[in-house]
Amino acid sequence: MPSLSDKTKINYNNFVSKVLVENDISYLQRFRNEFSSDDDTEYYESWLNNAKKREYFEVDLNFSLDRSQSYKFLELICVMFIQSIILMQFIVNCKELPTFENLTCKLLKRAPKLISLIFEEVEWIDQSLSSLANDGYGSSLQHVTVSLYDFDEVSLVKYILKAATTLKEMTIMCFLEDKIKILQKLLAFPRSSPFCRIKVLFPEEIMDS
Structure with missing residues (x-):
């Protein structure tokens, strides 16, 4: 506004x-x-x-x-x-x-039909995210966008990929400097969805899109 x-x-x-x-x-x-x-x-x-x-x-x-x-x-x-x-x-x-304890899990629990979710400037990563898959939260997600400004935030991607069993696409807006390191780490994460496509965009690509 x-x-x-x-x-x-x-x-x-x-x-x-x-x-x-x-x-x-x-x-x-x-x-x-x-x-x-x-x-x-x-x-x-x-x-x-x-x-x-x-x-x-x-x-x-x-x-x-x-x-x-x-x-x-x-x-x-x-x-x-x-x-x-x-x-x-x-x-x-x-x-x-x-850190807001269990925030993301609470949000996903309250919205079991959620298919599209955008995280932007998430500077808190609560540890409850690690239990997302075990608790069954986030399984309906199909499209997720995450903006990464700090290397510690990469764990958010890991947890979502594990939990989202029907995920079709994850778009990662990456503002970290070490491109090779971050790409290797992101692409190494296991995915629960066999159809998931990961798209990583760096600042110059974000501005062009």
């Missing part, structure tokens, strides 16, 4: 609140919002609490809040996602967000 004047932002917040609170539709095609102002967190909490009462096909959330606020809303959306979600883009732009 582009930067808004104070008056416009107030009008926007009031409009969204009115739509979510007064509209009794049980199903929405898409729920999309950028949570970027720490001054508006009361609105955000109200929106998410009302949003979780509905079913969705697509959820696209971008969090650019401070550490404590991002943590609170991440916890809230863990109970928001329900059975019908098919597509989800989940973006967290918080550089110092602490």
Whole structure:
């Protein structure tokens, strides 16, 4: 969402609140919002609490809040996602967000029909990911996109490849410098899906696409 004047932002917040609170539709095609102002967190909490009462096909959330606020809303959306979600883009732009125990497993557990998932700027990798396959979470995933900015984040790819038994394509946006090392590591990971295709894009290729 582009930067808004104070008056416009107030009008926007009031409009969204009115739509979510007064509209009794049980199903929405898409729920999309950028949570970027720490001054508006009361609105955000109200929106998410009302949003979780509905079913969705697509959820696209971008969090650019401070550490404590991002943590609170991440916890809230863990109970928001329900059975019908098919597509989800989940973006967290918080550089110092602490590991959130079982976050990804909770999200996947809440959305068993999820087929498309985007991880962008995921600077937390919780250890519960290693149990994804054993717990049966993520088996419906068919398309996953992951952005890698740190070598430690590569483990996310490993866990998803193991868990996603019907995965068709994983796109990896790689911003790491050692191309040969990262390619060797990524391509060596075992895949549970026999149909999975891994596509690795480096910065120059990302800009051209």
